Amino acid sequence: MRRDMFAIPPGIYMDGNSLGLMPHAAREAVLRRLDDWQRDAVGGWDAWFNLAESLSPSMARLVGARPHEVIATGSITANLHALLATLYRPEGPSSEKGRRHLVATSLDFPSDVYALQSWAEREGAEVRLIPSRDGHTLHADDILTALADDVAVAVLPTVLYRSGQLLDVEGLTRAAHERGVLIGWDAAHSVGSVPHALHDAGADFAVWCHYKYVNAGPGAPGGLFLHERHHGQAPGLRGWWGHAKDTQFEMAHHFRPAAGAGAYQLGTPPILALAGLEGALAVFDSVTMEEVRARSLELTSRLMALAEAHLPEMQVVTPHDPACRGGHVALAHPEAQALSVALRARGIVPDFRQPDILRLAPVALYNTEAEVEETVGALRELLRTGAHREVGAAGLVT
Numbered sequence: 001m002r003r004d005m006f007a008i009p010p011g012i013y014m015d016g017n018s019l020g021l022m023p024h025a026a027r028e029a030v031l032r033r034l035d036d037w038q039r040d041a042v043g044g045w046d047a048w049f050n051l052a053e054s055l056s057p058s059m060a061r062l063v064g065a066r067p068h069e070v071i072a073t074g075s076i077t078a079n080l081h082a083l084l085a086t087l088y089r090p091e092g093p094s095s096e097k098g099r100r101h102l103v104a105t106s107l108d109f110p111s112d113v114y115a116l117q118s119w120a121e122r123e124g125a126e127v128r129l130i131p132s133r134d135g136h137t138l139h140a141d142d143i144l145t146a147l148a149d150d151v152a153v154a155v156l157p158t159v160l161y162r163s164g165q166l167l168d169v170e171g172l173t174r175a176a177h178e179r180g181v182l183i184g185w186d187a188a189h190s191v192g193s194v195p196h197a198l199h200d201a202g203a204d205f206a207v208w209c210h211y212k213y214v215n216a217g218p219g220a221p222g223g224l225f226l227h228e229r230h231h232g233q234a235p236g237l238r239g240w241w242g243h244a245k246d247t248q249f250e251m252a253h254h255f256r257p258a259a260g261a262g263a264y265q266l267g268t269p270p271i272l273a274l275a276g277l278e279g280a281l282a283v284f285d286s287v288t289m290e291e292v293r294a295r296s297l298e299l300t301s302r303l304m305a306l307a308e309a310h311l312p313e314m315q316v317v318t319p320h321d322p323a324c325r326g327g328h329v330a331l332a333h334p335e336a337q338a339l340s341v342a343l344r345a346r347g348i349v350p351d352f353r354q355p356d357i358l359r360l361a362p363v364a365l366y367n368t369e370a371e372v373e374e375t376v377g378a379l380r381e382l383l384r385t386g387a388h389r390e391v392g393a394a395g396l397v398t
C-alpha cells in the first residue's frame with residue numbers, strides 16, 4: 001500500500017518482523033542529519049536537542065497514547081529495566097505474604113525474562129512463567145490464573161514472537177487491574193502492524209522497538225509508554241537527559257524530571273539513529289493504523305489459506321481468528337531451518353526460530369499478494385523435491 005516509499009531489494013522480502021525495509025524518507029532524514037553535523041558541528045544541537053520529543057506525536061498515534069506518555073529512547077531491554085526500576089515495588093520480605101512476584105510467559109523473547117530475573121534476584125522474588133498448552137500459544141485462563149494476589153507486576157507480549165498470537169491487551173489489562181497487578185506490554189511485534197489503545201486500555205507501561213514494522217533501521221532507538229497516572233514519581237533510573245529540558249544545562253545536582261515519559265531518557269540520544277526513526281514515522285503519518293491492519297490481515301489470511309491448501313506437511317501455528325493474530329504467520333516443520341536457508345538461497349527471505357518455526361511476514365506497507373503466492377509456491381517445490389536438504393544450515397543469525 002506504500003511500496004513506492006521503500007527501497008525494495010531484489011527478490012522477495014518476508015522478514016519485516018525482524019528488520020523492516022528502508023523507507024526512502026529514513027535514508028533522507030539520516031543524510032539530512034549528517035549534513036547538519038557537517039555544516040553546524042556542535043551548533044547542530046540547537047536542532048537536535050528536542051529531536052526525540054518531536055517524534056512523540058507520531059509515535060503516540062502508533063500506540064494509542066498521549067504524546068507526553070511516549071518517548072523514543074533506549075532498547076526494549078533497557079526500557080524494561082528503567083520501567084521496572086520505577087514501578088516494581090515488592091511488598092515485604094520474601095518470607096511474608098505480599099505482592100512481590102513477577103509474571104512473564106514461557107513463550108517470551110528471552111531478553112524480557114532476563115530483565116525480570118535480574119529484578120527478581122535483587123528482591124528475592126520469583127519470575128513465574130505462564131505455561132503454554134500447545135507450545136505455541138497462551139490460553140487466557142492460564143494468564144488469568146497467573147495474575148495471583150502475590151504478584152506485583154506482569155509483563156506480557158502483545159504478539160508472541162514465534163507463533164504470532166495476538167493477546168487481548170484491553171481485556172488482560174482490565175483483568176490485571178481487577179486483581180491488583182500492574183501490567184506492562186512488550187509490543188515489539190505489534191507496533192506498526194496492529195492498532196493500539198494503550199492509554200484508553202489503561203496499560204501501566206509498554207516497551208517496543210522501531211526496527212521491525214516501524215522500519216526505522218537496525219538498532220533504532222526503542223519506544224516506551226508510561227501511562228500518565230504514573231508520571232508524578234521520579235524515575236527509578238535517572239540520567240541528565242531525563243531532566244526537565246528548560247533547566248537541563250544549569251547542570252544542577254538536584255534532578256528535576258522532565259514532564260512525562262521523557263524523564264525516562266538517560267544519556268545523550270543517538271541523533272543519527274533517531275533520524276532513521278524520524279524518516280520512518282513520516283510513512284506512518286500518511287496512513288491510518290486501521291488501514292495498515294486491514295491490509296495486513298488480507299495478506300496473512302491469504303498466506304494462511306495458501307499454506308493450508310498447498311503445504312499440508314507444514315502446520316500453521318498462528319491463530320486463525322483475526323482478533324488473535326499479529327502481522328506474521330508461523331509454519332512449523334521439523335526441517336524449518338533448512339527450508340529457511342533454501343528459501344534465502346532462492347532470493348526469498350523468511351526467518352527461522354528454534355526449534356521448528358519458519359516465520360513469514362507479509363508486511364502491509366510493502367508486500368504484495370504475488371509475493372505471498374510465490375513464497376508458498378517455492379515452499380511447495382522445496383518440499384516436493386527435497387532440495388532444501390542439500391543446502392547446509394549456513395550460520396545465519398537472523
Ligand SMILES: Cc1ncc(COP(=O)(O)O)c(C=O)c1O
Binds near residue numbers: 189
Ligand atoms: C519480543 C521481543 N522482545 C524483546 C526484544 C529485544 O529487544 P532489544 O534488543 O531492542 O532490547 C526483541 C528483539 O527482537 C523482541 O522481538
